[in-house]
Amino acid sequence: MVRVLPMTPSLHLASVAAVRSVSNGRLRLPLPLPLPLPFSAPSLRRPSLISLRTISQQEGFLGRRGGRYARNFSSVEAGAAGNMAQASIALKQEEALEWVKKDNRRMLHVVYRVGDLDKTIKFYTECLGMKLLRKRDIPEERYTNAFLGYGPEDSHFVVELTYNYGVHQYDIGTGFGHFGIAVEDVAKTVDLIKAKGGKVTREPGSVKGGETVIAFVEDPDGYKFELLERGPTPEPLCQVMLRVGDLDRSIAFYEKAFGMELLCKKDNPENKYTVAMMGYGPEDKSTVLELTYNYGVKEYNKGNGYAQIAIGTDDVYKTAEAIKICGGQVTREPGPLPGINTKITACVDPDGWKTVFVDNIDFVKELE
Ligand SMILES: N[C@@H](CCC(=O)N[C@@H](CS)C(=O)NCC(=O)O)C(=O)O
Secondary structure, three states: OOOOOOOOEOOOHHHOOOOOOOHHHOOOOOOOOOOOOOOOOHHHOOOOHHHHHHHHHHHHHHHHHOHHHHHHOOHHHHHHHHHHHHHHHHHHHHHHHHHHHHOOOEEEEEEEEOOOHHHHHHHHHHHOOOEEEEEEEEHHHOEEEEEEEOOOOOOOOEEEEEEEOOOOOOOOOOOEEEEEEEEOOHHHHHHHHHHOOOEEEEEEEEOOOOOOEEEEEEOOOOOEEEEEEOEOOOOOEEEEEEEOOOHHHHHHHHHHOOOOEEEEEEEEHHHOEEEEEEEOOOOOOOOEEEEEEEOOOOOOOOOOOEEEEEEEEOOHHHHHHHHHHOOOEEEEEEEEOOOOOOEEEEEEOOOOOEEEEEEHHHHHHHHO
16 A cells, blocks of 8 residues: 555554654644535535524524514515624634634544453453553443553553443444554564464555555454554554545545544555545554545444544533534533543544544543
8 A cells, every 4th residue: 555644663562652642743734715514424414503503593583573573574684684694604613613623632542342351451462562551340330441552541542442241242343444553563563463372364464555564463352453564653553444435525524523634545446445544643653543435335334342432622512513513413412421520522423433522631630
């Protein structure tokens, strides 16, 4: 696969230094105007909630108190009021999108379910070189979480495993692709994984249609990890690959509603797929979302194993508003979580992939 962005050297899995996140140093593109909004996806196609609210507010205003006023309301006045409403909507959209671009965002973790926590922890620590960062048991909800990664959670992207009491198997589906791990020597890493009894599903070698040396391994639940040969990097857990049904629709969503950058888009016609790397920082220094479009495939089965990614934000309320303005679907209104008070909001992308936004200050408090 042709790499469009330049790569910097990487560290070996076991010797990854804790380096602060680069989210503050990310590149920012100017906001394109006029705004091509609302974002429209076939599955979510509807006027933005702001438009709906403005229209219903106008109708309510005229309906309840209108009477004589409404009857005397000339078409010229109606036209002027309509233009003002449109201008105010455009202004709100512009403000919301400007804010999204300025927000302090970072990919925090990816959440998925596993059938045997100890087995998975053993595989990730012994074969993949991750550290067990913390564990929490919530007996009243009958689940346990384990957080693993290559550095502390306040500066690194990590995995959050969920074990639901008594559930030992999940359907991974066809939509989830893999997690990417950057290593200095794929062949050596594969040998180590084999020696520890890990399952290698694709031997080391150049990726089809490109030069990067890769290999694939599978964890005890069947989640795939792509090992990518790269130089030293502060963020070895470098990709979450999800398959999507319309790449341009997804790119528009993650750029506008999430404020991500399109870091690179590559077509691989011989193998009939196109990928887009999206994120909050460069591919070689921060974790990115790798969106894959397989020619002609519009839908995937999501199974019940993979859950969501979490992204930090300075304001979950403004985040939710911006998602709605972009025509996105907020599935959990912004506000504190009962019990722990961490403020979150959640939404789904045009393919139904879920993301949770977490208040940055609350997130750091949770780690204390
Ligand atoms: N059809 C593939 C398209 C994506 C793809 O092929 N990705 C590359 C990695 S970027 C890959 O898996 N290549 C396999 C190989 O080279 O053996 C899928 O949906 O997973």
